[in-house]
Amino acid sequence: MSAAFAYALVGVGLFSLGLYALIVHAHLLRKILAINVMGSGVFLVLVALGGRTREAQPDAVPHAMVITGIVVAVSASALALTLMLKLVAETGRAELPTHRRE
Amino acid sequence: MGAVFTDIPWGVGLILLPLAGGMICFLWPGIAKIAGLVTAFVVVLSVAGLGWQILDDGVYHHTLGGWGAPLGIDLYADGLSLLMLAATALVGLGVSVHSSGYFEGEYSARFWPLWLFLLAALNALFLSADIFNLYLTLELMGLAAVVLTALMGGRDALSGAMRYLLVTLLGSLAYLLGVALLFHNFGSVDMAILAGRVEASPAVRAALGLMSAGLALKIGLFPFHFWLPPAHASAPAPVSALLSALVVKAPFYILLRLWLEIFGPLSEGVDALLGLLGAAAVLWGSVQALRQTRLKLLLAYSTVAQIGYLFVAFPLAVAAGLTAWSAAAYLMLSHALAKAAMFLAAGNLLRFGGHDRIPDLDRVVQRLPLSTGAFALGGVAIVGLPPSGGFVGKWLLLEAALSQGRWGLVAVIILGSLLAAAYVFKVLGHAFTQASTPHEPRAVPASMEWAALLLAMGAILLGFLASPVLALLGIGDPFVASGVGP
Amino acid sequence: MEAITQLQYAFDAPLGLGLLWLAWRTLACQDLFEAVVSFAAFGLLMSLAWVRLDAPDVALAEVAVGVGLTGALLLAALAKLRSSKMNEDAAGQLGKEGSEVGRPQWLPLVVLLSVAAGLGHAVWSLPLYSAGLSPEVALHLETSGVSNPVTAVLLNFRAYDTLLEMVVLLLALLGVWTLGGTARRPEAAPGPVLDTLVRLLVPVLILVAAYLLWVGAHAPGGAFQAGALLGAMGVLMLLAGWRLRTSLMALPLRLTVVAGPGAFVAMAVITLFIEGRLLEYPPQHAGTLILILETVAALSIGATLAALFLGSRPQDLENR
């Protein structure tokens, strides 16, 4: 088993773990953390599988993609956290209101 | 003169202009409104210029950085992209004109840069041929749309925006994992190259599932529609128009492209599933729309239903191709114009009466005739009555269903239209009657009324333009290329 | 050789399991503070994994952005969450949060286990070797103007992606300002020790950022890592109680923040008119142009990240 596949599988595990937590947890901070864990999983899959070259050098393109992805992730997290705080200030709850039929 | 006109690089201008405009609005809020209106207008011109070039020289192709795929990123525009860009530009101009009256003071300064970045993201999305680049445009569009939803604050808008943000981020990540699998399977993120290399494998099947699910989540396909009505209904009216008309169409466009280029031959029953969900969305969304007492929620559920029609095309297209895809594209276009008009009109009624409770619409047909007219014309297109654009789209869809003997889908298409007629007339009925609680009306600027009316007339006009629009749609054969390399 | 492979397994196995365990702690532990700290530790392990996977550029970005800034943002948000007037309610929620962990929800669990199995199978079935785009990158690295392949991809081959990414970052700040961060607690004046330390540290960090920027052309580093370091420096200064003069918080700050994406758009327009294509550098000047672009981008990224951490809109600050 090569390291590329092992780490890619860990990435899949992180993605699934994050997805589960995103669905199960109600607290918004936990949901934001879950999205970040999922993102790390996707990044791990991207970079790890780029190591399947026969040469010593891994593929640089997924590395660049992941650096881009990390910046996008921090942007989204900053926005999500601000929105969460705003929502808490407005409603006093760090949870989304349960869906009601209107 | 003609040479100069055709030499201008309109395509890249569609991306750079709104970006530059957005930055100017951000730097100098004082001139945000003027800069925004000018940008929206120049974008319409640029789409016309690009259309001219495409009619002259065929599909538009731009290799960014001069590298070309697979190393670099390519921009690509055929008839389908051009129509999406045109819809974006027209709806964008209408919404811009409407917004110049709708947003005032501080909100105006906040609205314009966000909207221009959203416009840039949409244009970049419709022009991109690179699936990783599409991820970035999706994120840019999603974040801008979320902030716009929460722009005016308030409990409903904030929680709607928060839910929307989580959904759009989840959708993007699922999509990105699909990109990773495709890239590592075939060594490219360029759609045309992938189309040439793709063959069935577990990774492709997983990518198909991830990308379809992620995009369906962003589109709001039943049963992933739970986030859509609260977000679309609680956003400011011009933003609702943008969300329903354009923002949900963009991921649909990506899904359509992915199917046409990559997944089509490997669908293995997923098309039937999407068709089933589409049919469920048509019925569920229409019934929910009929039950609503608030105008904007009614329109948002109507969007859920109209999205369903787009997915009904999938099983039909896999079997027969061209007609069903043309129908989907036509419905997408028609719904963009019509729903934008209806949301803008709803915004006018809301501003006029201070509420959007349907039973309490107080003789608006006499007091706000242009907006009510816009709502009615948009409704005609949504229902699919002749001679509107919606009629052409539904007719094409019905034709495809009939020729394949898919009676279930035929029934859904017709039933959905009947329900749509019911909810549109429910609103119009109340527009004529006197409400039990009269209210002090607030003036609505003429620009806001005309913006809605002109968009609605565009949706009707689309019904008369069937053959040129379909001819345009054929440029570059977007619907024939499926599975065959360039 | 055999010994080295076994050593690698001895390194890989705890790292992989540690990643999964910390992710689980982040998402399942009772206390939110513990969750945030676990997430930061998770990020540190991620950067070890990047190093192990021969991705030092990613590791640097992860440490600076993924751990440092995201961690700071999360901790700041948590502090605001706890200090908000709804303390008792939040406490109630924390209790509920704890009880939720006790009972796993079976339907999502089963669905997600099958999703994980399917995805795992998909990954497993990929070809054992694939060159990806590395031959293409190697072929054109010579003419890209830099010799670090990751920088070549970010600033040249796929520079358009980077342009959009810069806009995403700007948009995030615009969004945070639009939504209006809640006001921060007044900071105590920095003591003499802290003041001296920060005064000492700031020039050193600027130097390190400049080094990272310059070295990025041929070794791990580059605009994002340098920018993130500058951003971290900004966060440190903010934490030490340092604030920009109000006159600088308005247009000058906005100009700095826009400079990054603005430079990319300007470069796009210039190259469009010179070479006929967006972001196509004249080969003999590619190195210089990339360095200019990176310098502006790094400054802009630093300012944006620090402003994201500060949160509230400059106009609000002016009013105070």
Next chain:
Amino acid sequence: MTLSEYFSAALLFAGAFFFLAGTLGLLRFPDVYTRLHAVTKADNVGLGLMVAGLTVQAETWTAAGKLLLIWLLVLLTGSTVAHLISRGALRRGIQLWKL
């Protein structure tokens, strides 16, 4: 292995020992101040030993100089951050641990 390699290895192991001790202190000490004390002091020494060990193996003077700079940078950032944390803890009214 040459003599210098043995020397280098000894320094690296000594460094690792200090890291371990510092981490143990971080986990086992009673309050935030003592934990900070343990982790910063031990890690500074640990990193110093590691840097020394690597410097013995460094091929050029530049590499050795870079290693030394890294150590100085970490010393500076470590003390700043430790000071920030303890200051924040004091301001929040966290009491000092008493026997």
